[in-house]
Amino acid sequence: MTSAVWRDGAAYEAYVGRWSRLVAVEFLRWLDLPAGLRWLDVGSGTGVLTSTVLGTAQPRQVTGVDPSAGFVRQARAEVTDPRAAFAVGDARVLPLPGSAVDVVVSGLVLNFVPEPALAAAEFARVVAPGGTVAAYVWDYAEGMAMMRHFWDAAAALDPAAAARDDWQRFALCRPEPLRALWTDAGLTDVSVQALAVPTVFTDFTDYWTPFLGGQGSAPGYLASLTGSQRTALRDLLATRLPTEPDGSIRLTARAWAVRGVPATGTVPSTKR
Structure with a gap:
């Protein structure tokens, strides 16, 4: 389910985790679910979405499942709320019985699951009748500006880089495939929503440095370049990014969110 480039929690946080926290808030605001679930x-x-659920949704409990033992260790260390528990596991074979939870959520993950249809079927299996199944993914094609600028500059210097661009590799970064994934899993009342958040970098160094951490497709590509190639890409980006008079770089990040409910059942009660 995961690639080796998604194992370092600290590098992930610097690269994209800080923006993940912002979009998680917008996602839960959109879901607007009752307390006690x-x-x-x-x-x-690393527990970004779980922490947001704990802080804003008043859940009874939250179980986090991730295939990376390193991420699970970091989440356990950082999320100490007694309502939260974390386990190593695969989205395609979830370690829960049927109808075990009222809400299944997945943040910025589905593009990295080798067989997302199996994962969506598992989401539908473990949710209780009338529950909610929802997820969101980055819009790599157009809406994730920090990455869009990187890949456009990389392709200008190295046309072969275009094949490694995330939007070429991840079909689920668009609303239509997300909707179809949920519908094919037997979910109904399916809706898709754009979630946009600001990504403000204090200066070019703040933008560029996280790409050196090796986490994700763009940093992985950067690590494969020679020193002179990295310098050329850095210099080109510095001329292309929209820089404010104070040196800051103000971009936006967009995710696509999808939600649905099982085909049968009633709305879950908060009294059990």
């Missing part, structure tokens, strides 16, 4: 966070990573 049992949540499952699939692909919980």
